[in-house]
Each structure stands twice: as C-alpha cells, then as structure tokens.
Amino acid sequence: MTPVAAARVAARRPYCIGLPAGPPAAMEARRHVWAIIHTWDVPIDAYAAALLTSDLVTEVISRDENAAVQLMISWVDSQFRVEVRDVPSPGPSGPGLLSGGEGGSGLALAVNARRNLRLPEPEPNRQGQ
Numbered sequence: 001m002t003p004v005a006a007a008r009v010a011a012r013r014p015y016c017i018g019l020p021a022g023p024p025a026a027m028e029a030r031r032h033v034w035a036i037i038h039t040w041d042v043p044i045d046a047y048a049a050a051l052l053t054s055d056l057v058t059e060v061i062s063r064d065e066n067a068a069v070q071l072m073i074s075w076v077d078s079q080f081r082v083e084v085r086d087v088p089s090p091g092p093s094g095p096g097l098l099s100g101g102e103g104g105s106g107l108a109l110a111v112n113a114r115r116n117l118r119l120p121e122p123e124p125n126r127q128g129q
C-alpha cells in the first residue's frame with residue numbers, strides 16, 4: 001500500500017477535537033479543517049471548507065459564548081464532512097432554581113422577566129383552599 005493510499009484509509013476514521021470556548025474556537029476550527037484537508041490530500045477547496053466551518057462555529061458561539069465546541073471531520077466515499085456540535089454550558093444555579101435538570105434556564109429567564117417587567121410576586125400555593 002502506498003503512503004497516499006494509507007493516508008486515505010486512515011482518513012475514513014473521523015477526526016474529533018474539542019475547541020476552546022469563545023471566539024478563538026472559529027479560528028481553531030479553520031486551522032484544523034485546513035490541516036486535515038492537506039494532510040489527507042482531499043481534492044476540495046480548503047479555503048471554502050475552512051470558511052464554512054468557521055461560519056458554523058461562529059453560529060454556535062453566538063448562541064452561547066461559553067459553550068464547548070466539538071469538531072468532527074471525516075472523509076468517506078469521496079465526501080468530506082465537517083460536523084460542529086455544541087456542548088451547552090451549565091444552566092444558572094442559585095436559590096429558587098430546581099435541581100436535577102428539572103429547572104434548566106427557563107425558570108431563571110421567567111424570574112428575570114417578571115422582575116424586569118415589575119410584575120407582582122406570585123402568591124404562595126395554598127393547598128386545600
């Protein structure tokens with residue numbers, strides 16, 4: 001097997017990497033995509049692929065700047081694929097928030113909206129009345 005053929009066989013396995021949170025993630029993603037395309041000798045426009053990847057990562061971090069970003073790159077059957085996955089940052093914590101994943105950030109958003117709109121505090125639940 002030639003070295004190029006060996007590299008192409010190895011390319012069939014996905015390359016996964018975690019990226020730093022925040023704006024540096026887009027630049028890191030571009031670098032990884034560019035390097036993989038040239039290392040695996042993938043016959044596509046590396047500039048365009050890196051630019052599209054950067055756009056995907058920017059979309060993820062624009063929703064949650066503290067989210068961890070995972071990049072998966074694969075090349076199978078002449079298809080180059082880049083997947084960008086976000087791992088959301090943990091939701092808010094503090095008094096009044098439910099534990100065990102039941103509250104999420106929705107409860108905190110509702111509490112803040114009520115305060116911002118200066119709505120009255122809800123009455124306590126009185127059972128049996």
